[in-house]
Amino acid sequence: MKNWPEPFNLVVCGVGGQGNILISRIIGRILTAQGYTVSIGETFGAAQRGGSVFSSLRISEERLYGPLIPEGQANVILSLEPMEALRQMKFLGNPQVRVLSNTKIVQPADVLTGKVTYPGIDKLKSAIAHLSKHAWFVPATDIALDLGSAIVTNIVMLGALVGSKTMPISLKQAEDEVRATIPDAQIELNLEALNRGYQTTLGADAA
């Protein structure tokens, strides 16, 4: 990949049910159409609902890579929940990693019942910024709710990824793939979500 690491390793993570699989597949298809060899490893199944989930994408111009990213070798982490970004950074992170994270927190059961403490969004943000080369914090759930449904949070984050220019994906390519993937009745909402996410990072200074 000219100007991109070889292979390029992307992590898409979040809480089971937030739609990380859908966006990792959309990204995978966009890159496949450009001729890259893509391999995606996933954790999923209804049995993962509410739990930590992640997809690893390995993108290459040369050959097929195994579906899992070796420790410390993520290039970009795209997270639908801030604590999940930090969880992945601990194993896959490195000083050069770029991170895009939703700011909406999701409290695990042990946090609700007071057994453990959630780190808090400010602490999370500074830890993520401290451990990364660049970090973008996107109020993706707020934007999605503003558009009418939290369900498009993942597509807002996809837009943010495209706007950050951290990967070889253009807005046009993302729009085309969203059109091809999403059922007709939802396309407009999703395109709007994509564009709103795109605007949040386009030309924005990273933290």
Next chain:
Amino acid sequence: MHKLLTDKAGEQMLLLGNEAIARGAIEAGVAFTSTYPGTPSSEISTSFFQMAQESDLYFEYSTNEKIAMEVAAAAANCGVRSMCVMKHVGVNVAADALMTLAYVGVKGGMVIVSADDPFMFSSQNEQDNRFYAKMSGLPMVEPSSVEEAKDLVTYAFELSEKLNEPVLFRTTTRINHSTGIVTLGKIRKPVIKGDFTKDPLNLVTVPAVARKLHVKLLENYDKALQLAEASEYNLISGRGKWGIICNGVSYNYVNDAIKDLNLADKIKVLRIGFSHPLPPNLIKKFIKNCEKVLVVEEGEPYMEEAVKAMAQEEGLTLEIKGKAKDLFTRLYEYNPGQVRQCIATFFGLDYTPPAAVDVSDVPPVPQRPPTLCAGCSHRATYLEVKKAAEGMETVYPTDIGCYTLGLLPPLSTADFLLCMGSSVGTSGGFSRVTDKKVVAFIGDSTFFHSGIPGLINGVYNNHNFTLVILDNGTTAMTGHQPHPGVDMTKLRLEGYGRVSIEAVVKAIGVKYVTVIKPYKVKKSTEAIKEALNYKGVSVIISEEPCALYAKALKMPQRKPFRVSEKCKDHRECINQMACPAFYIWDEKVNIDPDMCTGCAVCAQICPENAILPVKETA
């Protein structure tokens, strides 16, 4: 048209491993398919289910894996290409059929998919099903990538027809649930109808026939050996004095490590894709030219032990290792870093793993285990059983499904679990040897799968327990597959029968049967109390559709609830239920209206009646 039915050879598609396997079966002209759903195999059969609705393909969700194997075995004995799909522990259920099917064999190709789950992402054990190949004497193949998974299916069907016996197709979660690029091949036109020719002296396994068939199985084994020796799926790459023998997904990690460690001119690799029977001549030839050999295989030392035995036969004394204290473990799935480290250790390479991220200044990250969904009816039933059993000493045998998550606090309603159906069987034992009240939980699909014999046993042997059947109208955990209790017309599918759980329970002879609607807390709790006080076998059927499934089917949705100013912060709601729709903000309990399904269970346990429906906005 279903994307996997696309008849455009040469086209490239990004597919999930399981979709690639289903596509491979279509390309091989499969006509008859069956399954009992189980992660990580489920999407193979979901694809078949969808395709069967728009093609000549026959597909069924069978009651359990044994039945799935039996229906497919019969089809294959009529000359029809068949595939049955299950997770690794499903093969245990089907093993009775499998061991003798190996003797009887097949006429048309038959492929049995065993989806193993190293690390137990969604399973109760991580058994290595390569030993089923060894035990049954049947051939086994294993892919290393998504694309290869597709092509290997056609190979497996051809192999099956060459040997006239079923072929085991073993995957691991990391192949089933990986996504990769696949080049579509030609679709072979399926032969839908077969014919059965009577041949009892070869097909009815009375002892005299079975003695003859075992001889045939061993002859077939020798033929399979020859095919394994020549198989293009046992492939050698690279050159050098050091050898690595590997299989499955590990092949990718080995290749990654060879690149990372610059070992391309030092190591040659034998990748085993046809893993039973292992090809002795190929392996012996490979290791003869090596100074030392490392075996990289997740799970048990299946290949390692065989390779060591082959070396002994050849009088070779080179070092062969795999599972060892300082090398590979039998535990869990492998990862690229682990494989790289073990290769460096075994071959004595100077290697420092990348520095770990310095997390000294970083806040600890709490664990996030999976939970029951917001509005899950299981949570309501558990809450009510606990209320009804207050003051009683209880044992809660549980079963396989989403509801096993009742294990976690604050619900804590799972005490013992072995396998599908074990909640009912173990209840008999617990109630005989303790004086505790035994309350068992089983899902609707699991009840059909293997709960019924246990319940018959309870009635016959006059055990004393309460069985709660959690009937959410679907096989929820594996992605909402139907089961015999489902009204298929609601899925707009004709031609199915329907079995009533209540009628089955009554027909078995259970004297105390009651049906509850778990969102009605008070009424349900009282009904459960009565059932718990019954001496003998009592059954409670808790009926409420899976909240996620109801949403997917566009069933009428209830209004979400909110915490009003009347809240005095008792936190009964959170401490008893921990529904994920709750969140704490500014030290107060809130409900996320986007997650709340309006089940109103929390509203019924709030001591201040402070939880109210969200008002319509003007």
